[in-house]
């Protein structure tokens with residue numbers, strides 16, 4: 038088939054040849070008239086097909102594409118092919134969209150697409166019902182105008198989305214949602230909401246059960262412990278050959294009481310959804326007293342003392358619940374003492390514990406480094422699980438309950454802080470509590 042340019046050129050050439058021929062056999066005037074008439078007809082035909090094309094654009098139906106003639110036949114054939122492909126792509130796109138819509142409807146989770154400036158671009162029906170949104174009226178509105186929970190707003194703006202966030206529905210507080218934000222593409226965010234109501238109910242039942250059992254056990258244990266102590270103290274009440282058994286019974290009772298106390302502490306912290314108290318904590322004096330307690334513990338456990346160093350940025354305070362945070366620091370420091378041999382007689386080297394409190398990249402970091410037994414890498418992620426212990430007997434011997442780091446983790450979560458652990462087997466460990474900028478209070482230098 039001839040190329041469209043050839044077709045146009047061929048007509049003009051043929052017309053020129055006819056014109057020349059007429060010039061030769063008749064006159065120049067006749068040739069010019071015929072040539073001009075030919076060009077006029079050619080022009081009129083182009084105008085006609087242009088008009089047809091323009092009319093088609095007014096109502097672009099695939100059936101209405103004219104057939105055309107000459108070079109216009111090619112133009113309309115190409116247009117027909119283009120329209121057919123277009124139609125096919127459109128059908129494929131529609132079916133993909135239909136599939137996508139069916140999949141998102143079938144998903145139990147809700148999905149919301151947020152723009153770079155946190156406006157709602159799109160959401161699924163599940164997200165509408167879970168979060169009380171309406172895509173028609175709420176499209177392009179800032180999400181914070183619609184989800185007004187202050188914790189959600191700080192989660193959104195803090196831009197730390199590694200952990201999901203728990204949101205209690207403001208319309209029905211019995212509904213608990215887990216919200217996860219995932220940044221994608223051009224600073225947009227995907228918000229995934231998951232209904233955790235059932236899961237939360239089971240969790241509450243578990244927590245209540247543990248709290249109730251612990252409460253129920255606390256009183257009888259106190260009574261047993263009290264009687265054992267009295268019997269041990271009473272002259273001649275315990276025969277000499279049974280004294281060691283009584284001592285063991287007393288020791289185990291004390292251990293059980295410690296476990297119960299820790300279980301109660303953990304369930305109180307876990308079930309407390311209120312924000313922690315927000316008073317400024319005098320960190321230098323708190324850490325000094327933590328250091329003193331550590332010296333006492335080192336003396337009791339190991340008879341010889343560790344070297345316990347304290348390095349504190351005296352201008353740096355934080356806001357939070359003082360009792361809870363004291364328990365975090367004490368737990369971490371006491372672990373360092375318990376899992377660090379006090380000294381090596383052969384080398385004369387003492388066990389070292391370094392406590393530090395300083396600013397690091399805009400965050401406040403409490404850190405405890407020891408030169409103790411260290412922890413194998415494979416255990417590190419599991420240390421904050423309840424009752425997870427690398428060496429059960431060592432934990433027991435040093436008065437451990439296996440709950441210390443779980444308590445630490447939950448208190449830190451309540452303070453939007455995180456626990457970092459690095460360790461090398463046989464070399465030592467570093468446990469750091471990292472507090473966000475929002476909790477930092479810098480003391481003014483006194484005049």
Ligand code: ADP
Pocket residue numbers: 372373376377407409410411412420425426427428432433436437438439440441442443466
């Ligand atoms: P425990 O009461 O058993 O110490 P924790 O929850 O405080 O329970 O700690 C969990 C486990 O983590 C401990 O049993 C121990 O194996 C390990 N661990 C904690 N701190 C240290 C440390 N500083 N050095 C080595 N191991 C540690």
